[in-house]
Amino acid sequence: METRHQAVTLFTALSLLIGIIVIIQLWLVAAALDALLSGQPSVLVPAAIASMFLLLINGGLLVLIIRLDNRLRRQPNQ
């Protein structure tokens, strides 16, 4: 069972991971927009699929955070 102090550290690590994924998604949007304006539509669908996959990972990490938070709220005094 985690203490709230440990949870802060865990949340920081998970937020960092989510942040890195968001930056990759931001890069994907910029690259896709550039490809669209340059007339290279072949890369647009793979970029969208990759972005969706990264969203799924982020969703999974958020579920992890919510479960951890709920567990911490139910936890008795330590």
Next chain:
Amino acid sequence: MPAKHPDPVIASNESRTRNVPRWEEDFPIQMEGDHYVTRREFAKFLTLGSALLAAANAVIAFVGLRQSKQQFAPRLIPRASSMPQGGSTLFRYPTDQDPCILVRSANGDLLAYSQVCTHLSCAVVHQPDQNQLFCPCHRGSFSESEGRPIAGPPTRRLPRIKLEQRGDDVYAVGIEV
């Protein structure tokens, strides 16, 4: 009433044993509890941003697929066949809001491009003596033969207009981005 523990983390945990409502936990007094809530909310906010970026990528893919399948009606370019070598004329294609430029190169080829500079959308002009299309706003240049950027800030080529000769008339029939 029992005394509050001096350690804020333990004090924060102790507060949960006293049937504290959920909303009260989200507005903690202790710094440690505040960090906890801030990081949790930040993670939720980042995931929302992630969803928006994924949606933006999907929209870009949809627009790209739609654009690649789009067909435009042919449009006659007036006085195109009588244009001398090194000459140029302006026309609109595929709509009246899309300015284009038709040039006749030194070897007699007819070439047409969008007149909108790919840098910041100024109108490009033909410079037959240098075989290039020149953007006067930021001194960008595109090659006359392919429309590729050769100097200045533009990084993308000019969209090329496909031409079709029908008798003495020249028609714009499509766009090659």
